[in-house]
Amino acid sequence: MATSMDKLFVREYERKNGDILRINQCEIGDVGCVVWDAALVLCSFLESAYFLELCDGTVYGKRAIELGAGTGIVGIQAACQGLDCIITDLPDFVQLMSLNIETNQKLCNGDIKASALQWGKDDHLYHSPDVLLLADCIYYEESIEPLVSTISKLSNNDTLVLCCYEERVTDNKPVLQSRFFELIKKNFDVQKVPLEKQDPFYHSDDIHIMIFKKRR
Ligand SMILES: C[S@@+](CC[C@H](N)C(=O)[O-])C[C@H]1O[C@@H](n2cnc3c(N)ncnc32)[C@H](O)[C@@H]1O
Numbered sequence: 462m463a464t465s466m467d468k469l470f471v472r473e474y475e476r477k478n479g480d481i482l483r484i485n486q487c488e489i490g491d492v493g494c495v496v497w498d499a500a501l502v503l504c505s506f507l508e509s510a511y512f513l514e515l516c517d518g519t520v521y522g523k524r525a526i527e528l529g530a531g532t533g534i535v536g537i538q539a540a541c542q543g544l545d546c547i548i549t550d551l552p553d554f555v556q557l558m559s560l561n562i563e564t565n566q567k568l569c570n571g572d573i574k575a576s577a578l579q580w581g582k583d584d585h586l587y588h589s590p591d592v593l594l595l596a597d598c599i600y601y602e603e604s605i606e607p608l609v610s611t612i613s614k615l616s617n618n619d620t621l622v623l624c625c626y627e628e629r630v631t632d633n634k635p636v637l638q639s640r641f642f643e644l645i646k647k648n649f650d651v652q653k654v655p656l657e658k659q660d661p662f663y664h665s666d667d668i669h670i671m672i673f674k675k676r677r
Pocket of ligand 1: 491492493494495496497498499500528529530531532533549550551554578579580595596597598600601604607
C-alpha cells in the first residue's frame, strides 16, 4: 500500500501573506506521503518575483501540472498563487492529494484537482500546461526514462518546466541524476535558478531549482 490514511499528521507551511497551508501526511506509506524539503523550496520560489517574471508578469489563468506531487503541497501553493493546477501522482496518492486540496481549498485562487498520472503511461490524457512542476522526482532508477518521456510529451515550446531536486551523494543517486540530465538535455535547454533569486529562508546549497525549456 503506497499510503495509509489511517494515521495522519499535519505539516504547516506559512505563505508570505501569513496564510497557513495545512498539509496532511501519512505516518505509514511510501516516500511521497510526507512533504520533502525540495517541495518547500519550490513552494517558496512560486512566490518569488523571479517566478512572476518567468510567467511574463502574470500567473492568473495559467495552467500548471505537478508530477509526482505526493501530498500535493507544491500544486496547492501554485493554486493559491492563482494558477489552475492539476496535481498528479500514482493512483494510490489521489486520496491524500484530494484530502489536502479539500483542507486548503479556501486559500486557492485558481482551480485545482487531483488526478492519477503514471510517468511514461498516462501522458496522453493531459494537455501541455504553461507550467510543469516537479519536486524531488529524480529518485527512482526504474522511473528515470518514463519521467523524462512524460516531461517531454507534456511540454510544448512555451511550457516552463520547474524541476526542484535535492542533490544526493549516497547509493546510486548521483548516477540517476546524471542519467536524468543527460536525457533531458537531448530536448531541453537547462538552466539553474541562482540562489539569490530564491527565497532567503527556504533555500539550500544542495537543493537546486532547474528550468527546462523545450528546444524548437
Ligand atoms: C520523493 S517523492 C516527492 C513527493 C513530493 N513531490 C514532495 O517533494 O514532497 C516522489 C514522488 O514521485 C511519485 N512517483 C514515483 N514513481 C512514479 C511514477 N512512475 N509515476 C508517477 N509518480 C511517481 C511517488 O509516488 C512520490 O510521491
